[in-house]
Amino acid sequence: MQANKRIPVLEVFGPTVQGEGMVIGRKTMFVRTAGCDYSCSWCDSAFTWDGSAKADIRMLTANEIIEQLKAAGGDVFDHVTISGGNPALLPQLNALIDLLHEQGISVALETQGSRWQDWFWSIDELTLSPKPPSSGMQTDWAVLDDIVSKLTAGNTSFSLKTVVFDEADLEYATSVHQRYPLVPIYLQAGNGQLQETDPALMLPYLLERYEWLIGQVMGNTELKRVHVLPQLHTWVWGNKKGV
Numbered sequence: 001m002q003a004n005k006r007i008p009v010l011e012v013f014g015p016t017v018q019g020e021g022m023v024i025g026r027k028t029m030f031v032r033t034a035g036c037d038y039s040c041s042w043c044d045s046a047f048t049w050d051g052s053a054k055a056d057i058r059m060l061t062a063n064e065i066i067e068q069l070k071a072a073g074g075d076v077f078d079h080v081t082i083s084g085g086n087p088a089l090l091p092q093l094n095a096l097i098d099l100l101h102e103q104g105i106s107v108a109l110e111t112q113g114s115r116w117q118d119w120f121w122s123i124d125e126l127t128l129s130p131k132p133p134s135s136g137m138q139t140d141w142a143v144l145d146d147i148v149s150k151l152t153a154g155n156t157s158f159s160l161k162t163v164v165f166d167e168a169d170l171e172y173a174t175s176v177h178q179r180y181p182l183v184p185i186y187l188q189a190g191n192g193q194l195q196e197t198d199p200a201l202m203l204p205y206l207l208e209r210y211e212w213l214i215g216q217v218m219g220n221t222e223l224k225r226v227h228v229l230p231q232l233h234t235w236v237w238g239n240k241k242g243v
């Protein structure tokens, strides 16, 4: 029974606003799971997989996670975002998704699209975020093709999101858009200043990066039906965790 299988959790926090992708600005709670099959060079959640927060991982049941969500968020939320790491490594997540739905709570989830889980079909807003060349990772296109085709067949609400740091990343994002032209795609300006602790010092940099990306996309004939976004929470809180 998946319902009793425990889920490795590193953070439960909120309410806050979703800072990225298709539900940007949405009031939500966050559950961050531990473990990732990638090791992106600019990962802003490296503590989920690099061993540095190993002692903080809690193995929780779906019920215990809901208790934690209620303890942190009371009754002021109706939306939960599951993030990682890569939550798609966890087949047992269906128990949490079902319990949240039973309580009238919508569920968003982000994964890089390297693994399929049947519970993808139950997610209310699923973001696939294949990683561009600057991450140092290689996309398994056969796996991603399969995921996109299953989600499309299942009429799931999903989108693509690609972080863009440079021109090679933009070329990659363009190839993702051309491969899946009917799937909404969000291009997000990359944050290359993960060590900066003062949000005020980050803002001019983030603004410059967002303006650069807008400039790249506006004149691009291959990128028409796209959304260009900043990483909103970094504009407010910089690199602070748990917000």
Ligand code: SF4
Residues within 6 Å of the ligand: 036, 037, 038, 039, 040, 042, 043, 044, 045, 046, 048, 084, 085, 086, 112, 131
């Ligand atoms: Fe980090 Fe996401 Fe890359 Fe995993 S896929 S290493 S969590 S950025």
